Amino acid sequence: MPENRVVQGRMVTAESLAELVEGESVMEAEAIEQADRECPECGGDVLEVGYMPSVTEFVTAWKCQECDWKETDRD
Numbered sequence: 001m002p003e004n005r006v007v008q009g010r011m012v013t014a015e016s017l018a019e020l021v022e023g024e025s026v027m028e029a030e031a032i033e034q035a036d037r038e039c040p041e042c043g044g045d046v047l048e049v050g051y052m053p054s055v056t057e058f059v060t061a062w063k064c065q066e067c068d069w070k071e072t073d074r075d
């Protein structure tokens with residue numbers, strides 16, 4: 001399986017996907033996984049990525065591959 005996925009027509013890596021959700025650079029990101037859920041807004045496929053925005057925090061984020069919808073476990 002390739003590491004890169006397509007989100008809204010653009011190739012993303014785990015790190016760039018995490019940065020897309022976070023809105024700024026992150027320290028570290030785990031591999032992207034296909035989430036076992038659908039986007040609540042458009043029904044599209046959702047990706048899951050875990051990342052560390054800072055040394056003391058770990059966030060799990062979900063991002064739709066088709067639209068702007070995103071969510072984190074901080075929400």
Ligand SMILES: [Zn+2]
Nearest residue numbers: 039042064067
């Ligand atoms: Zn969507």
